[in-house]
Structure formats: C-alpha cells, structure tokens
Amino acid sequence: LTFLGIESSCDDTAAAVVRDDRDILASVVAGQTALHADFGGVVPEIAARAHAEKLDACVEEALSQAGLRLADLDGIAVTAGPGLIGGVLSGVMLAKGLAIGSGLPLIGVNHLAGHALTPRLTDGVAYPYLMLLVSGGHCQFLSVTGPDSFTRLGGTIDDAPGEAFDKIAKLLGLPQPGGPSVEAAARAGNPRRFALPRPLLDRPGCDLSFSGLKTAVLRQRDDLAAAQGGLHEQDRADLCAGFQAAVADVLAEKTRRALAQTGAPVLAVAGGVAANQTLRAALQTIAAEAGAAFLAPPLRLCTDNAAMIAWAGIEAYNAGQRDGMDLAARPRWPLDQNAAPMLGAGK
Ligand code: ATP
Ligand code: FE
Numbered sequence: 201l202t203f204l205g206i207e208s209s210c211d212d213t214a215a216a217v218v219r220d221d222r223d224i225l226a227s228v229v230a231g232q233t234a235l236h237a238d239f240g241g242v243v244p245e246i247a248a249r250a251h252a253e254k255l256d257a258c259v260e261e262a263l264s265q266a267g268l269r270l271a272d273l274d275g276i277a278v279t280a281g282p283g284l285i286g287g288v289l290s291g292v293m294l295a296k297g298l299a300i301g302s303g304l305p306l307i308g309v310n311h312l313a314g315h316a317l318t319p320r321l322t323d324g325v326a327y328p329y330l331m332l333l334v335s336g337g338h339c340q341f342l343s344v345t346g347p348d349s350f351t352r353l354g355g356t357i358d359d360a361p362g363e364a365f366d367k368i369a370k371l372l373g374l375p376q377p378g379g380p381s382v383e384a385a386a387r388a389g390n391p392r393r394f395a396l397p398r399p400l401l402d403r404p405g406c407d408l409s410f411s412g413l414k415t416a417v418l419r420q421r422d423d424l425a426a427a428q429g430g431l432h433e434q435d436r437a438d439l440c441a442g443f444q445a446a447v448a449d450v451l452a453e454k455t456r457r458a459l460a461q462t463g464a465p466v467l468a469v470a471g472g473v474a475a476n477q478t479l480r481a482a483l484q485t486i487a488a489e490a491g492a493a494f495l496a497p498p499l500r501l502c503t504d505n506a507a508m509i510a511w512a513g514i515e516a517y518n519a520g521q522r523d524g525m526d527l528a529a530r531p532r533w534p535l536d537q538n539a540a541p542m543l544g545a546g547k
Contacts, residue, residue: 201274201517202266204298205510206259208251208291209283209311210337211242214506215258217266217273220514222321226265227500227507228258248286255294262506270302277513280308280523281530288529296525307513308527312535314508316342316350319468321511322497330464330492332455332483335471335503336362336377341406341458342535347515352536353458354406361447362473364410368443371418372436382440383476389434389441394420396446398453406454406461410447417443444478452482459490468495472503 201220208214216227232242232250263269278295281288292308299306315333319325328345340355359367362379369378374385396416399409417439424435459467467487473479474496487494501507 201514202268202272203275203277203307203510203513203517204259204262204270204273205309205506205508205513206255206276206278206291206295207311207314207504207506207509208255208287209279209281210287210504211247212504213251213254213258214504214509215255215262216506216510217262217268218321218507218510218514220518222324222511224321224507225268226262227505228262228265229500229505230254230258242284244284244286247284248290251287251290255290259294259298270298270304273302273304275305275307275513275517276302277307277309277510277516279311279314279509280527281310281533283311283531285529285531288531292527292529296527300525305517306523306527307516307521308523309509309512309516310533310535311509312338312533313347313350314512315470316344316535317347317512317515318470318497318501318508319466319495320515321508322501323495325466325468325495328462328464329466329468330458330462332451332458332467332469332474333471334361334451334469334473334479336360336366336473338471339408339410341454343462343464347512347519348521350535352534353461354408354454356408356410357400358409358411359414361410361451362471364414364447365473367414368417368440371414371421372431372439374436374440377472379473379476382444383478385437386440386444386478387437389437389439391438391441391445393438394442396420396442398446398450401450401453406458408450408454413443413446444476448476448479448482451479452486455483456486456490459486459492464492466493466495468497470497470502472499474502475499
C-alpha cells in the first residue's frame with residue numbers, strides 16, 4: 201500500500217508519501233515560523249491562510265519527489281483534528297477533493313495518533329508500548345496497544361513543556377524557539393545553584409505541571425535583577441540549567457511510574473521537546489532501570505510532519521476504517537476517545 205498524508209493542524213503545512221513497508225518516499229514540511237515571528241505565537245488567521253496557499257504545492261512536491269501520480273496511490277490520509285480549525289479544514293477539504301477526483305479511499309487521522317504511531321513507522325516497534333508525547337502543545341503518557349487503542353495515563357494539568365521552554369527563553373531574553381536556546385545556554389550552567397520546585401512529585405499518578413516551575417524561574421530572575429541591577433551571563437546559564445534539570449527530573453519520575461504501571465517493554469518519545477539531550481539521557485536511564493527499550497525517532501519525525509499521518513492512515517485503513525465526504529474537522533479530539541465512533545461519524 202502507498203498513501204498520501206496531509207497535515208495542516210498547527211503551524212506546519214506538510215505532505216508525504218509513505219509505503220506500508222515503512223518506506224518514506226517523500227516528506228515535505230513547509231513551516232510558518234517567520235510568518236508568526238512578530239506576534240510571539242501562532243496567529244490562527246495567518247496560519248489558516250498560509251495553509252490554504254501552500255497545501256497544493258506541498259502535495260505536488262511530495263508526489264513529484266516520490267515519482268508517483270495520485271492514480272498510483274492506494275489512499276489519502278488527512279489530519280482531521282485536533283488543532284486550529286482553519287488549518288484542519290483546509291487540509292480536510294483538499295483531501296476530500298483529491299479523493300473525489302481520484303476515487304481513492306479517504307481516511308481521517310487524529311494528529312496525536314500520528315505522533316503516537318510514529319515509532320511503528322521509524323522502528324517497526326510491536327504493540328504494546330509506552331509513548332511520552334512532549335511538544336509545544338502537548339504532554340501526555342499514552343499506553344499504545346493497537347492502531348486505534350490508546351490509554352492516557354496522565355499528562356500536564358497546565359502548560360506543555362515546550363511552551364514552558366519558550367516562555368523561559370522569553371523571560372531571559374533568549375531567542376525563540378526557546379527549547380534549543382535554553383538547552384544551549386544551560387550547557388555553561390550549574391543546575392543546582394537555584395532551588396527550583398519539582399511540581400506534583402508528591403502526588404501519586406502520572407500527571408505533570410509546568411506553570412509553577414516557570415513562575416519560580418521568574419521570581420529568581422526578578423530577585424537577581426533587583427539585587428544586582430540585571431542578569432549576568434552566568435545567571436542566565438544557571439537558571440536555564442536549573443529549569444531544564446527540573447523538567448527532566450519530573451518527566452523521568454513520572455515516566456518511571458508509567459512504565460511500572462503498564463509493564464511496557466518499550467518507551468518511545470515524540471514531540472519537539474524530545475530533542476532535549478538532558479531529557480533523553482534521563483529517560484534512557486529510567487527505561488534501562490525498568491528493563492524497557494528506549495526509542496527516540498529522528499527529530500524531523502518527532503515534530504509535526506505528514507509522514508506520520510500517512511502511516512497512521514495506512515494502519516487505520518488496514519484496520520478497516522473508511523471515511524466519507526461527511527468527514528468532519530474536529531478542533532478538539534481527545535485520543536482516548538478514538539475508538540469506534542470515528543468511523544466516518546465526524547463529531
Ligand atoms: P504540537 O505538535 O503539540 O501542536 P508544536 O508544534 O509546538 O506542538 P513541536 O513542533 O513538536 O510542537 O515542538 C516544538 C517545541 O519543542 C517548541 O516549544 C520548542 O521550544 C521545543 N523544543 C525544540 N527543541 C528543544 C530542545 N532541544 N529542548 C527542549 N525543547 C525543545
Ligand atoms: Fe504535533
């Protein structure tokens with residue numbers, strides 16, 4: 201089987217062609233970072249217009265890189281949610297048009313299922329496994345037992361960690377996206393200089409919180425600024441190192457619990473924050489202690505892309521899913537409500 205995948209739920213417009221033998225024939229991602237740079241966040245209206253403008257070219261580029269025409273494919277998979285409604289609608293409408301024109305089956309995919317199934321595409325991992333999804337918009341533990349079978353074990357009750365990295369960078373005057381710049385600054389820092397909280401560690405279960413940590417960093421910054429009239433380079437480095445260590449500590453401890461609770465043989469990560477080396481090292485240690493394998497897909501497949509959507513579409517197709525022209529765009533779509541109702545049912 202060969203599927204076209206289409207993704208437009210956030211700030212990346214993407215198209216990909218993927219085969220069921222896990223070969224990625226093409227994966228095109230057109231980002232919008234520059235368009236939103238002046239606004240300090242993704243502006244939904246700008247994102248929607250950019251998706252509408254770029255989607256056709258992305259699909260054409262992906263087909264041309266794969267050396268295939270629509271008629272050579274076996275299906276079209278499109279992100280049907282969750283995400284910004286304007287972008288999701290653009291993708292779904294394009295996919296419907298392509299499906300009508302070609303007569304190919306149409307499959308609506310949950311964006312989070314795309315992330316959660318990525319280790320099957322990259323490493324052919326067998327079910328079940330534990331997925332930690334850590335990105336700019338999400339943070340959750342999922343027990344993955346089948347292409348349509350996800351159990352959420354816990355997640356953030358406020359900010360996502362990537363969002364926290366981005367805010368910390370802003371507070372300290374470092375460039376966006378915050379993750380890479382905080383990680384770079386932290387290299388010269390002492391993670392133990394500032395006492396930062398480890399939120400929710402005293403509470404049982406796998407839920408996490410990152411907003412109190414952000415406030416604690418802000419308070420330390422303000423105290424320093426008041427005491428010495430500004431921040432020194434070393435202060436910044438120490439705050440970044442302390443923040444990063446706190447994030448890694450809480451994620452590692454909650455991961456330890458999730459592995460113990462599920463007995464999963466494999467821990468896999470996805471999302472942009474999974475690029476963080478300190479976090480990766482901490483998770484690798486936790487997995488080894490639990491006797492689980494640790495899988496981190498390459499970064500371009502950890503962040504938003506359409507190859508994961510094409511792959512999730514193939515798995516859903518093999519499981520019997522078919523969608524019709526009533527496929528709905530769903531801005532909110534929790535993954536563990538993914539089961540039977542989604543067979544063409546829309547809402
Ligand atoms: P979502 O896909 O959940 O809607 P998103 O598109 O913002 O959210 P991703 O593209 O997966 O998320 O990841 C981007 C986030 O990852 C940003 O918040 C960025 O700061 C963070 N990030 C990237 N590299 C690193 C790093 N080395 N360390 C920590 N965080 C990082
Ligand atoms: Fe995503």
